[in-house]
Amino acid sequence: MAQPSSRRSGFSKKQQYSVFTGYLLASLGAILGLALLALSLWQPAALQPLRGGANDVSATIGEAPATARAGGNNTWDTIKAYWQAGSQNADLRREVEVARIRLAEAQAVEAENRRLKALLGLAEENVEPVVYSRLVGSSSTSARRFAYLGVGSAAGVEIGMPVHSERGVIGRVLETSRASSRVLLLTDSESVLPVRRASDQTVAFAEGRGDGLLRIRLINLGLNPLEIGDVFVTSGAGGYYRPGVAVAVLSEITSDGGIAQLIAEPSATNYVVVEPVHETLAVEASEVRDGEALSEAGLGEEPVNRPENASTGD
Amino acid sequence: MIDRLAPPSQRRAYGSGGINRVTSPWRANIVPYASILIGSLIPFWVMTDVMPLAPPIGFIIFLSWRLMRPGLFPLWIGVPLGAFDDLFSGQPFGSAILLWSVTMIGIELVETRFPWRGFWQDWFTAGLVILIYIFASMLTSGATITPHMLIATIPQLLLALLVYPLFARIVAWLDRFRLSRSRRIG
Numbered sequence: 001m002a003q004p005s006s007r008r009s010g011f012s013k014k015q016q017y018s019v020f021t022g023y024l025l026a027s028l029g030a031i032l033g034l035a036l037l038a039l040s041l042w043q044p045a046a047l048q049p050l051r052g053g054a055n056d057v058s059a060t061i062g063e064a065p066a067t068a069r070a071g072g073n074n075t076w077d078t079i080k081a082y083w084q085a086g087s088q089n090a091d092l093r094r095e096v097e098v099a100r101i102r103l104a105e106a107q108a109v110e111a112e113n114r115r116l117k118a119l120l121g122l123a124e125e126n127v128e129p130v131v132y133s134r135l136v137g138s139s140s141t142s143a144r145r146f147a148y149l150g151v152g153s154a155a156g157v158e159i160g161m162p163v164h165s166e167r168g169v170i171g172r173v174l175e176t177s178r179a180s181s182r183v184l185l186l187t188d189s190e191s192v193l194p195v196r197r198a199s200d201q202t203v204a205f206a207e208g209r210g211d212g213l214l215r216i217r218l219i220n221l222g223l224n225p226l227e228i229g230d231v232f233v234t235s236g237a238g239g240y241y242r243p244g245v246a247v248a249v250l251s252e253i254t255s256d257g258g259i260a261q262l263i264a265e266p267s268a269t270n271y272v273v274v275e276p277v278h279e280t281l282a283v284e285a286s287e288v289r290d291g292e293a294l295s296e297a298g299l300g301e302e303p304v305n306r307p308e309n310a311s312t313g314d
Numbered sequence: 315m316i317d318r319l320a321p322p323s324q325r326r327a328y329g330s331g332g333i334n335r336v337t338s339p340w341r342a343n344i345v346p347y348a349s350i351l352i353g354s355l356i357p358f359w360v361m362t363d364v365m366p367l368a369p370p371i372g373f374i375i376f377l378s379w380r381l382m383r384p385g386l387f388p389l390w391i392g393v394p395l396g397a398f399d400d401l402f403s404g405q406p407f408g409s410a411i412l413l414w415s416v417t418m419i420g421i422e423l424v425e426t427r428f429p430w431r432g433f434w435q436d437w438f439t440a441g442l443v444i445l446i447y448i449f450a451s452m453l454t455s456g457a458t459i460t461p462h463m464l465i466a467t468i469p470q471l472l473l474a475l476l477v478y479p480l481f482a483r484i485v486a487w488l489d490r491f492r493l494s495r496s497r498r499i500g
Contacts, residue, residue, distance in 0.1 A: 028390075029392055036408025037411075047408075140361070140368035141403055142366060189457045189463060210365070
């Protein structure tokens with residue numbers, strides 16, 4: 001349809017001014033947006049309280065779709081299993097999958113134990129989870145891959161804590177507010193996670209590609225020892241994640257490593273566990289600049305029991 | 315002197331409901347904004363971990379209103395609506411404020427050159443704007459752009475382009491609801 005005539009300014013001085021003011025305000029708005037964008041790219045934490053408050057509300061509402069989603073997944077699984085071989089099939093298959101992951105993890109733990117025994121004979125402590133929660137939302141339109149948790153700092157969630165599902169690593173807490181927190185998923189293009197092959201000590205970085213796959217980049221280049229089907233677990237380097245949690249399965253081999261698929265898909269999980277940062281000291285150490293010494297207070301809290309953990313920051 | 319029955323609930327010269335019927339000013343003014351805000355919220359609850367999939371619903375509804383009712387929104391409306399969208403989209407704060415404002419200005423400038431339009435032309439315009447919007451918001455998201463990421467956007471892009479006529483219908487229905495009679499006079 002044609003424009004209404006009221007918006008043609010014609011000779012009316014008043015109309016001309018109001019059209020001009022409209023353009024002026026809109027341009028100022030665009031410039032304001034640009035400034036805010038620059039600020040939030042430069043200092044991501046600056047505008048966090050604003051978003052955190054809003055997400056507290058939407059995360060609370062998000063509990064309902066999350067419950068429905070979990071229910072929907074289960075129903076669909078049951079229907080699918082009935083169609084194939086009876087209603088147990090889905091449960092059994094899921095169990096076998098988990099068992100397979102556990103087996104790979106057990107291998108990893110075994111290798112880990114052997115290594116530790118060789119070093120000092122340290123016992124692996126049992127990790128007490130901070131809180132259990134659901135993933136209530138995600139950045140489904142954006143090119144970034146974030147998920148939102150229905151719990152926040154009120155439940156003890158802190159920035160940097162790893163988030164696991166029963167299958168493996170989901171991601172890491174990036175921002176917290178009172179009742180919600182934002183999780184950087186492994187598939188985000190800015191996510192880098194130190195991993196190692198479950199069967200031996202081949203260390204690598206798992207980087208998100210932004211399209212749902214992880215790029216495994218070997219640290220020691222040379223002959224590529226990887227094979228399709230290799231399971232990768234966290235190496236514990238950097239101090240955020242505890243070692244030996246399942247991350248990804250290799251699906252394609254490239255010259256410097258490979259392409260891997262996630263083991264724990266956030267959309268398929270019901271509950272996730274927020275765990276404490278594994279090595280607080282290593283994380284603190286990675287934030288200390290070259291040439292500065294670690295403070296004595298920090299060193300006094302906890303003995304450094306894994307010297308190799310402090311080497312790589314993630 | 316005869317007073318006006320109701321304050322003007324829309325900024326256009328025609329379509330105020332007709333003789334003997336008065337639109338509710340509250341409804342007429344709230345429905346467009348409320349629909350956009352709800353549209354901005356919906357993708358938050360969609361769980362996608364692999365790649366962006368949900369079309370930017372808030373932006374599409376905003377665009378539909380803008381194309382269907384030129385002059386309904388003031389030119390600066392991209393700022394508050396974009397700010398609300400930024401709170402939930404996962405984009406860095408300011409990205410939608412910038413892009414929605416630029417969209418308003420851009421459409422306004424182009425529209426004065428092409429005053430007469432039809433459905434297919436609207437779809438073409440909206441498609442072009444959505445395409446540019448999705449790529450621009452990828453640039454402003456702070457992510458490292460990889461070729462894989464561009465490929466992963468294709469499903470979202472196609473979905474957003476195909477879903478526009480649906481939202482145009484929904485907005486047309488909302489507009490009818492917005493301007494329907496709220497009380498009878500005489």
